[in-house]
Amino acid sequence: MPRNSPSDARRGRRAAQEGARPSVQDVAKLAGVAVGTVSNVLNNPDRVTEFTRRKVEAAIAELGFVRNFAARTLVAGTTNTVGLVLVDIGNSLFVDIARGAEAATAASGLKLLLANSDVDQAKQDAYLELFDQAQTAGLLLAPLDGPLDAARAIARRGRPIVVVNAPAADPDMCCVAVDxxxxxxxxxxxxxxxxxxxxxxxxxxxxxxxxxxxxxxxxxxxxxxxxxxxxxxxxxxxxxxxxxxxxxxxxxxxxxxxxxxxxxxxxxxxxxxxxxxxxxxxxxxxxxxxxxxxxxxxxxxxxxxxxxPGLRMGEVATQLLLEETQNDPDHRHQTVVLEPHLxxxxxxxxxxxxxxxxxxx
Missing domain, CATH: 3.40.50.2300 (Response regulator)
Structure with missing residues (x-):
């Protein structure tokens, strides 16, 4: 294990003070551990002793280290985020869908990114492309009542996508609808x-x-x-x-x-x-x-x-998406129809x- 030296610590602190973005290597030097140990603290903390984890966390806090998710994405191929595009955030139904999706993603250790297309087809398609380029783990779409060409193209490129509050089944995507x-x-x-x-x-x-x-x-x-x-x-x-x-x-x-x-x-x-x-x-x-x-x-x-059932719609859609992102061999594209009530x-x-x-x- 690397030994921490005063010069290493000073260099890490100086980088932070001068506005340079502290790196994983800076954190490792300040904490006196290997770069792989820092990675474990960030991604698999159960593999590290509590004493070591606290040292690394103290170094992260002192340096103001922020994880570089872009670099991580290049290595992993996807992020730990799910994109959700809503047709109209002003409608409480879609707010409920978002809340259901957020609860389900959080329970799985993922983060939810939210976009509002504001009943605009061009904005909807642009947000879908943005989330696809950002290599999100998958996409949820509560769409306009219109063509889903952009969504289908993304699904065919291998990015899992589930449509919420849409009219009909699609061979390329799962769907959650209401009767x-x-x-x-x-x-x-x-x-x-x-x-x-x-x-x-x-x-x-x-x-x-x-x-x-x-x-x-x-x-x-x-x-x-x-x-x-x-x-x-x-x-x-x-x-x-x-x-x-x-x-x-x-x-x-x-x-x-x-x-x-x-x-x-x-x-x-x-x-x-x-x-x-x-x-x-x-x-x-x-x-x-x-x-x-x-x-x-x-x-x-x-x-x-x-x-x-907006909350349930968001939860079910997220569950279907997670099945697909985890390459579940039993997963089949399907349309789940939920019932409203008076x-x-x-x-x-x-x-x-x-x-x-x-x-x-």
């Missing part, structure tokens, strides 16, 4: 159980797979109850579009008494439109939103909503819900 049709069904069925007989669906654009599936589910529930379903397509899922759609519906001569909204902000807008026209929620109109956004519980009238709040709970004769208009 959106079930969510729409639960929302409409709940309103019918509360006595609603003139139903409407508010949401859009309808070319988005999630919105279309939610509409299909609501239609199924209405058909089972022999009810019609009016559809109002919106340009976006925000409060303003909800207010406009709600106003249009409530001005009709045969006014609706139950509205399924494809998002919680839309539900807020619908309820605002009802208040402006003196329509009581939930006595005259029952409303259900979607996603369990913070707006749902914090609204003046707490909004019933369809909650998606959270009933004041916006849809009438004092005397009508639960009988659901198939009668």
């Amino acid at each position: 959106e049709q079930l969510g729409g069904y639960l929302a409409a069925h709940h309103l019918i159980a509360q006595g609603a007989r003139r139903l409407a669906f508010v949401g859009g654009p309808l070319h988005l797979h999630a919105i279309r599936d939610r509409l299909d589910g609501a239609r199924q529930a209405a058909t089972e109850a022999s009810l019609d379903l009016t559809v109002i397509e919106t340009h976006a899922l925000n409060v303003r579009d909800g207010r406009t759609a709600g106003g249009n519906l409530l001005r009709q001569s045969r006014r609706v008494d139950g509205i399924v909204c494809a998002s919680d902000p839309l539900a807020v807008g619908v309820i605002n439109a009802a208040a402006e026209r003196g329509v009581g929620v939930p006595d005259d109109l029952v409303v259900v939103g979607y996603d369990n956004n913070h707006l749902a519980s914090e609204s003046l009238i707490p909004i019933s909503t369809i909650a998606q 959270i009933a709040r004041r916006s849809s709970q009438r004092r005397r819900p009508t639960t009988n004769r659901l198939r009668t208009p």
